[in-house]
Amino acid sequence: MDLDFTPQERAFRAEVRDWLAAHVPERLPSMDTRDGFEAHREWERLLADARLSVVSWPERHGGRCASLVEWLIFEEEYWAAGAPGRVSQNGIFLLAPTIFSYGTAEQNDRFLRRMARADDIWAQAWSEPEAGSDLASLRSRAERVAGGWRLYGQKTWSSRATYADWGFGLFRSDPESTRHRGLTYFLFPLRDVTVRPIAQLDGEPGFAELFFDGVFVPDCQVLGAPGDGWRIAMATTSSERGLTLRSPGRFMATADRLVRLARSTATDPALADEITRAWMDTEAYRLHTFGVARRIASGEEIGPASSMGKVFWSELDVRLHALAIQLLGERGLLAGDAPDAEDGGRWLDGFLFSLAGPIYAGTNEIQRTIIAERVLGLPR
């Protein structure tokens, strides 16, 4: 057991750090605006040109076959450099692992490279108004037609969908089926779908509702076998909760900014104590993730234990931002366009964003039940 980076890992870190120092832009406009979305797409293309947009992918799809530890190093450097949020996150982290595992060779070639270059930006379409966290109760349906399927129904809480190019989600393809059975995993261009943006707490349309009125999807855009969508989607949502969605680098950067803020302010010791705890928890999350990465690299299945990470990081993220807002007093709640806002209102934006963490990708209540039943073995 060690925590010493190899010469190769150190070299990779140096390369990433140098490149980012030279290329990270000033703060981009919000990716929930049309201009901001395109600015973020441009940034992802720049990353892709340096083969830094998907470092852990195979070279033929635009990556550099980096190890999990190298990916974690990339993330540490990326967020420490203050680089922009990843507008292509849903595709890269939620869909791509599923395509790698279940996609045809043609699907791999058709979608991954363009995803890595942000030519296509993907939005997830899991939830439905009545389903929420209870994915198995989906009602949107797919009707078999010649050469493909027609999709009907409504999806909601689709992040990025307002400006994205493609979507992915589950539809009930067997009308006789209930619950987990008879669902199929579809990939569809959003230009064929009616998209209605939903304003978030901060007023920007981070989410959207999607309306399907007989959208045609050819067979080659079905992922895996028809009817097998639940199993495939579970693999995806497990990676949503697991290692790939929230790398420690992001929280380390936030914790560093919080500590800098606290050092520059007269901080009440009781608040300082909470900040210290959050810093310590960030360190714990980093170390824990190194351990998980090692287990994955040795071929272990992490499975339901990933729910522990989800609960931990989502509640840590809320605390980190809430503490900064407390530190700033009345100024903490100012928006980016207020003259007195600290750091362009990033703390408030981050706070509002963090509040979704304990809710999405399976609420933390559901995660705790998963931990109790599937990790600890308590009865249902």
Add this chain to the structure above:
Amino acid sequence: MDLDFTPQERAFRAEVRDWLAAHVPERLPSMDTRDGFEAHREWERLLADARLSVVSWPERHGGRCASLVEWLIFEEEYWAAGAPGRVSQNGIFLLAPTIFSYGTAEQNDRFLRRMARADDIWAQAWSEPEAGSDLASLRSRAERVAGGWRLYGQKTWSSRATYADWGFGLFRSDPESTRHRGLTYFLFPLRDVTVRPIAQLDGEPGFAELFFDGVFVPDCQVLGAPGDGWRIAMATTSSERGLTLRSPGRFMATADRLVRLARSTATDPALADEITRAWMDTEAYRLHTFGVARRIASGEEIGPASSMGKVFWSELDVRLHALAIQLLGERGLLAGDAPDAEDGGRWLDGFLFSLAGPIYAGTNEIQRTIIAERVLGLPR
């Protein structure tokens, strides 16, 4: 609305304070030892001589018809004076309200005066090994015989029973019945029962198991109607959770001792913040109780809202003691007979005692469910 005590209330406070200043003994030995039990009985007799053992009871039973507010004042003064724990607590606070409501005139005369004078000390016998918090699943039974009943079965977690004189509890008198039906409320002398002490965390036998092997109980020691025990007991457990079990005075005295300890020690500000919060919560509990007392005095039923008080005081009590132990560092965990123990080990004793609070009288999990269902109206 006011918080101003009337001249009568102030006079009562002064009388109680003066009497206690003159009479409160040095710390008595633990009431969980034979000697300590008798020493506590003597103290209660002294209290009774001054008509201070049951101030809110009618004069004919040894009280002085004090109002609820006066009773709260008595409790504030009692605990502030550092007076001993009440060995007769179970009888006075759990059984007596039930006798007042459901007892015959003969039962009132026979039991209450002797209880007030600690001539009889009562132990509760609610739980059974398999029943725990689920009172309705009791199995101990009562068989009808000429002139009375014979009791069979086992009770557990009976506080004070090791040295007490009398016990009270529910037995299944209708063998055909299930759950809430067919239970009867019995009063029985403990000399007829086999008592096995249970060592607590601190090693002293605060609880006992009771074994009933055909103990005869005459009809005049049935409280209320046979078969009506559940309804009567619920009234009692409601007072166990409600106002009468834990008056604020006790926590105010603890909070004051905690604050004095913190003022005399170099206290880390983060710990000081927690102490401040506990002090504030103690004040909130006091004010809240004044409000409840007023509602009761106006004839309102408090009902399931008393569960809020139970959760609040029991968790506050744990915090108050845990904070003192933290403040004392290594010395915090010393027992009374250690040369370096602070205040005769009272903080450790109190801490271990406080840990039972969230468990007994209905666990706090059960209380939170009661609040959600019966106060907030959430579905079962």
Add this chain to the structure above:
Amino acid sequence: MKFAFTDDQLALASTVRQVLAAHCPAAAVRQAGKAAPAAERLPAWPQLAEIGFFGMLVPEPHDGLGLGLADAILAFEETGRAALPGPVVETAAVAPGLLGDDDLLVRLAEGRLRVSVRLGDQVYAPDADLADLLVVERHGELRAVPAGSVRLTPQAGVDPVRRLFSVAFGSPEAVDGGKPQLGRRLDVSAVHALRTATVAVAAQLVGLARHLLETSVEYAKSRRQFGAPIGSFQAVKHQLADVAIAVDFAAPLVYAAALAVDRAGRTAPAGGVDSAGPTVAVGEVDRAVSAAKAAAGEAATRAARVALQVHGAIGYTGELDLRLWLARVWSLASAYGDTGVHRSRLRAAILGTPDLTRWP
């Protein structure tokens, strides 16, 4: 000792609640977060004026009701429950203790004068663009300035309804003989004003928390997941029970603080402000005030967090009115000293540790 509201106090709150139910529905609060015209940003204000709401704390000789803060505290709680827009606390609770002028008091009582304040360590004046008069603490003095004679800079924040403003003296039009117009000096202590504002806002936070709890309970009853109402799951039940407990034990601290502020009176000196340094020795009244604000802020913040968790993703959006109540909780929890500031003041008072935060 009767720590319970009188029939008169309950009747006043009930009247306010009815007026707000009729004239300040959620749609009106939402509109106030958008619209520019003052009339649309002040729903229910004319109706509240009619029932004498703005004169509650104005002495009777000036056409007010002559009540104390404790008499009116439930009415302020109701304005929180309804998330009533506008400088409610500043106008109805704080101004009556600041303004000595007969005419101003009469206008205030009649609801014809709106006031915003910037007291103590507060950086911004809330709803200042809706105010006719601003009272600003400056170098330890209180000054009343007409709204037109100061420069207001909007500081957009999380709450679209309760807007914050920086205040700078001396708008170009209001320079008097080459010196900025500093308004009229008020010969009253700022301490009573700050205490009053803090306790009234604490009452609003209790009201906000009650509304959030009720709304969350209703949602949990109707929303179904995994084949049952989510309110039937123990995890949801216990979170809501904890909110109920927090609110139930915060409220008495607020009511007691209102009594303490009334007892101390408007002319009493500060609890022990030490002008030599930042350390404040806090007296019994300020202790009650700080306990009230700390507990109410914490209860409301918890109610907001649980409301969001119970509502799930829909609570996170602007689709529901929930958002407006959440924003108000955050905004008021931070106003007039947040929980941390007030607990640190309490710490200083109870444990005698030096207090890093200056308040008032």
Add this chain to the structure above:
Amino acid sequence: MKFAFTDDQLALASTVRQVLAAHCPAAAVRQAGKAAPAAERLPAWPQLAEIGFFGMLVPEPHDGLGLGLADAILAFEETGRAALPGPVVETAAVAPGLLGDDDLLVRLAEGRLRVSVRLGDQVYAPDADLADLLVVERHGELRAVPAGSVRLTPQAGVDPVRRLFSVAFGSPEAVDGGKPQLGRRLDVSAVHALRTATVAVAAQLVGLARHLLETSVEYAKSRRQFGAPIGSFQAVKHQLADVAIAVDFAAPLVYAAALAVDRAGRTAPAGGVDSAGPTVAVGEVDRAVSAAKAAAGEAATRAARVALQVHGAIGYTGELDLRLWLARVWSLASAYGDTGVHRSRLRAAILGTPDLTRWP
């Protein structure tokens, strides 16, 4: 970078676990809390000596295994899981870094020398009556004194197994020329010893927490209330899930701290002890050590609280062995600096605030 245990490290822990399962069952721990004879208070010690447990950290030339703390950290975790009685950490983890004497080290490695220590701000020496040798910090110096030459005063406490003692120099029989016998001065820094003790105890706390979690889960599966196993109730599930999370995220901090202590080595100077005053600037190693102890103490304390709540009234009694594990958690959570002390050290290190608590 491979933050995972090697097969050798896992095998060592597994061997220790097997020995403890066979020779230190709960009944033996219970007996150790009662019996006077040393043999009954030291269950499994002979068997641990046989597998070289006490020589793990002793250099190979002195018949030890020459391992680092990180190699042995899981083995210490196992001693916590089993609540192994005796001065385990002091003898097996701390003493090897303190004793320079060849003969003593050989005896130590062979399990023929038991050591207790009183370092830094610690007031008491644990299990001192079972020790052959005491190492005591006194006026900044470390001194090794034979057990017979000091006066031990028992300080009975919550843990009947891990007993605490005050240590006074100079028993009447050990006065040397009129001056008390102060033992031999050790020419090593106390810092490494204190760091080692702290991290090894943190590992024991993780082991204790794992045992409490497992025990509580088993109890929750079998105990029925209201017609169902209590482990099927969401409130119980979520409390246990939170314990699992706390333990899972505390453990890596402990393992990383062991690596940091090994890297710093036994001869390294203190992270930055400022002899001029109470303020301690804490270096990276001490930061890791404090994070480990704070997190492990908190996780174990939570595990203890939840274990008691899940077990209900029966957990509150001496009927179950649970009581022994609870007492050990409280005892070790307070040893070598409790969570509060270590978080305050971290606070000083991270935020540069003055630290009120002196440690080491």
